[in-house]
Amino acid sequence: MDEMSPPDTADVQAMAGRLADDLRGRGLLGDERWARALAEVPRDLFAPMSAWAKPDRWNETGYPIDIATDSAAWWEAVYSDAAIIIQSDDGDTDPAAGKGQSSSSVSAPGVVFPFLELLAPHKGDRILEIGTGSGWTASLLSWWAGADNVTSIEVDPAVAAGAAANIEAAGFTPHLVVGDGLKGCPERAPFDRVHVTAGVADIPAAWIEQTRPGGVIVLPWQPGGATGHKLRLTVIDDSTAVGSFHGRANYMMVRSQRSDHVWNSHHSEDAETSATRLHPRTVVTADLGAHLAGVALAPGVDWLVISEPDGYSLLLQEMGNPEGSWAACDAVPGADDFQVTQYGSRRLWDEVADAYLKWVSWGSPSADRFGLTVEAKGNRLWLNRPDGMWWPLP
Numbered sequence: 001m002d003e004m005s006p007p008d009t010a011d012v013q014a015m016a017g018r019l020a021d022d023l024r025g026r027g028l029l030g031d032e033r034w035a036r037a038l039a040e041v042p043r044d045l046f047a048p049m050s051a052w053a054k055p056d057r058w059n060e061t062g063y064p065i066d067i068a069t070d071s072a073a074w075w076e077a078v079y080s081d082a083a084i085i086i087q088s089d090d091g092d093t094d095p096a097a098g099k100g101q102s103s104s105s106v107s108a109p110g111v112v113f114p115f116l117e118l119l120a121p122h123k124g125d126r127i128l129e130i131g132t133g134s135g136w137t138a139s140l141l142s143w144w145a146g147a148d149n150v151t152s153i154e155v156d157p158a159v160a161a162g163a164a165a166n167i168e169a170a171g172f173t174p175h176l177v178v179g180d181g182l183k184g185c186p187e188r189a190p191f192d193r194v195h196v197t198a199g200v201a202d203i204p205a206a207w208i209e210q211t212r213p214g215g216v217i218v219l220p221w222q223p224g225g226a227t228g229h230k231l232r233l234t235v236i237d238d239s240t241a242v243g244s245f246h247g248r249a250n251y252m253m254v255r256s257q258r259s260d261h262v263w264n265s266h267h268s269e270d271a272e273t274s275a276t277r278l279h280p281r282t283v284v285t286a287d288l289g290a291h292l293a294g295v296a297l298a299p300g301v302d303w304l305v306i307s308e309p310d311g312y313s314l315l316l317q318e319m320g321n322p323e324g325s326w327a328a329c330d331a332v333p334g335a336d337d338f339q340v341t342q343y344g345s346r347r348l349w350d351e352v353a354d355a356y357l358k359w360v361s362w363g364s365p366s367a368d369r370f371g372l373t374v375e376a377k378g379n380r381l382w383l384n385r386p387d388g389m390w391w392p393l394p
Helices: 009-025 032-040 071-078 109-119 136-145 157-170 205-209 280-284 288-297 348-361
Strands: 050-055 063-066 082-088 102-106 127-130 150-154 175-178 191-196 211-221 229-237 240-248 272-276 301-308 311-318 326-331 338-343 370-375 378-383 389-393
Touching: 009 032, 009 109, 032 109, 032 136, 050 102, 063 071, 071 082, 082 157, 109 136, 109 191, 109 211, 109 229, 109 240, 127 136, 136 150, 136 157, 150 157, 157 175, 205 211, 211 240, 229 288, 229 370, 240 288, 280 301, 280 311, 280 326, 280 348, 288 348, 288 378, 288 389, 301 348, 311 348, 326 348, 338 348
Parallel strands: 127 150, 127 191, 150 175, 191 211
Antiparallel strands: 050 063, 050 082, 082 102, 211 229, 229 240, 240 370, 272 338, 301 311, 311 326, 326 338, 370 378, 378 389
């Protein structure tokens, strides 16, 4: 295509096809119907003319895109496996600057389609989406199940207005709501499927109450730290759901569950030091099953990793308690032992290290052997089967 002119329909279809091929090759797109949706719900309709593109790769910082200054680069980014940031700092920062905290995006296709395949909706299913964002996934779901069956909720009025315009341009008419997605949409219930596009630590009872028995809820479950999990729950009754984990998922958290708790080694003069031979990197880079063991045995702990050429540190702190316990394990290349510093009533490094070693003693079970039961009386994380080994969660 001419760099100075917009591509024609055939060019867009070709770009969508190449993106689908890339996703297939990496095991991120298995159902050919979603490949058709990628072609028939053009992603470019949901991307702003000037934005920040962040490829879905570890430690990728991203780059600016602007259709007015480099049309070819803009189209290439939109039809790649990259998130397109449409809002930063809840609207206080220009998203195209690549600064601040991303608060809404056109999610990366390699993240979107595995979740949609996990959702596995049927034609005609009533679907509730939490987090409209750009409107792309609401439109994909409308293409799949019929727009009359899709309800999408967005908490941010400005983002919601942009999504509504995008969805109209794409030719779909789902039911759009501006409000708190954690409350669901009782007037449109019951739902067959609930699709959540923001990280959640505490699963709202409303989503289960508003879903039919046998209905499915998929969400990024992020109980602490930088690690999240794809969780697929099946509803049993209006207060109970049981599910399993299906890989890593790191999303922007829902606003009311964000943690503004920054690292604070308070009362450091009262902290205690010791040594360990367990490298903190071994704990951090283990299979996702190790992280779930940590959630079970060392609950309510937030993780922060610092990796530099001259050292590696795992910083731990109690979630939601700025004056709570904290710990740091610092590894220096070539050292036999690594320094551990801990403060507070809990010894967080000891808890996390013990959880990791316990997981190893179980045979290092992968994350797909763990599951979660959500009940009115509390949530339980379990290994192998719901009535087997389990742990209550706070």
